[in-house]
Amino acid sequence: MFDKIQGQSHALQILKSAIDNNRVAQAYLFHGPEGVGKFTTALYFGMALNCLAESEIRPCGVCSACQKLLNMDHPDFIHLFPTPNFKMSPEGEIKDSANLQAYLGYIQNKIDSPWKQYRFNRAVELRLDNIRMLISSLNLSISELSMRICIIEDVDMMNIATANAFLKTLEEPPPRTIMLLTSCRLPKIIPTIISRCQTIYFKPLSRTIIQQILQKKHGFDLLSSRTAARIANGNFKAAFRIAEDSTLALRELAFEMFALAKEANELKYLQLLERIREDINAESTRLIFDYLGFIANDMIMLNSNPDAVTNIDKVDLLKQIQPARMYLEDDVYAYLMHLEDFKNKIEGNVNLRLLLLNNFYALEELLTG
Structure with a gap:
């Protein structure tokens, strides 16, 4: 066995x-x-x-x-x-x-x-x-x-x-x-x-292994398996959650946050936070920040290494939200540091809604600053 x-x-x-x-x-x-x-x-x-x-x-x-x-x-x-x-x-x-x-x-x-x-x-x-x-x-x-x-x-x-x-x-x-x-x-x-x-x-699992297990053992389709394997960072439990519809909804939410920050539409972002208020907990907030980080990284990969894009089914949307300016890598890195800080604060039982609101300002700076 x-x-x-x-x-x-x-x-x-x-x-x-x-x-x-x-x-x-x-x-x-x-x-x-x-x-x-x-x-x-x-x-x-x-x-x-x-x-x-x-x-x-x-x-x-x-x-x-x-x-x-x-x-x-x-x-x-x-x-x-x-x-x-x-x-x-x-x-x-x-x-x-x-x-x-x-x-x-x-x-x-x-x-x-x-x-x-x-x-x-x-x-x-x-x-x-x-x-x-x-x-x-x-x-x-x-x-x-x-x-x-x-x-x-x-x-x-x-x-x-x-x-x-x-x-x-x-x-x-x-x-x-x-x-x-x-x-x-x-x-x-x-x-x-x-x-x-x-x-x-015990080392993180490779993307190939995770994708194969999701497809062959659990019956997920190719696109869901590939996307989950890339996002899960070597963690099969996370990959399984991502491959399920309930978690993919959080990825859609992360893309919506990017779009609203791109428009500098704070009012609609606040309405979004109110809409999801009952569903927000430490685990879902951490996953949202993970998704946001992968999206930000994908904006760099679009130009430098398209094969490494994590959200392979969202390339057109990534192109729409990607800022058209030089030195994007430095700005993305700064945003990723904000995300790490946000995730560390989750462990301290802080107000999750406030963390998600602060994320809007960090995203807005990345996309429009």
Whole structure:
């Protein structure tokens, strides 16, 4: 089943070599961008360590051990991930029915469609409750597997108290237990956790790989797949969202913002913000800024490298909004710096409408200044 993981040959080679040479570390940290296969690789690695198939191709995906791990219902499998405060007991019990439904919904999404983003309705983190549950589970005897598998997603989302509580377990896990940690933000992890793991980097996926998966596995058409692959910046989860109609609507919105700034029509821009007021949140605003950045970059590519244009289906519109002046590259660069500043401010819970309004003034300066 490792052949289903594309674009990560280096990481897979390290893991296969560890299995072949019986030199599996007690803890691994898979780090790299979002949407590149870290969790799936961790799960398949755990399956390979416990596969019951007699053939050399492991994991087989069909034996009882593989099937239970694929369905995440094996008693020797522990899975931690950031959640809202569900008041989980050390035994993993969640009493509130709505919280339990949300918790199980996340797991089911991982089983059915891990390429889709699952959002809780409140802020999430890895909590002390999660670590207490982990410790309680590790105190139980291993029932079936050769190696107990513990996957901890987004380990960078531990606060200091949680990280310190986790350290002793990471330093001295019980026998026949493998810790598999994932992270998109390595610098956010405390150094003592990193130093106790074998780190493996997962690189962004190539446009070609993303396009092929979108077309062959998910049935998107050529244009949607190519556009999404170019915009997603190596992140398959983002590419899938972009290929879906709901996210493409945000791209149309970004082009509309460009057109209104080109006309210096602040009133209509304010009306646009009012129209989308109910749909604006941190994620959609970040995506809008991403789209705006790709559009700005495309204005440069139109003249210097047309084959590198991201919005390949919008070339005529790009020509209409492109300013006709020298030194456009410098102005686009300045605008992209504004966008980065806007995106950084999203993390600080600022007024999103104000950020989008400030974007109008930055766009107006780029297009008419």
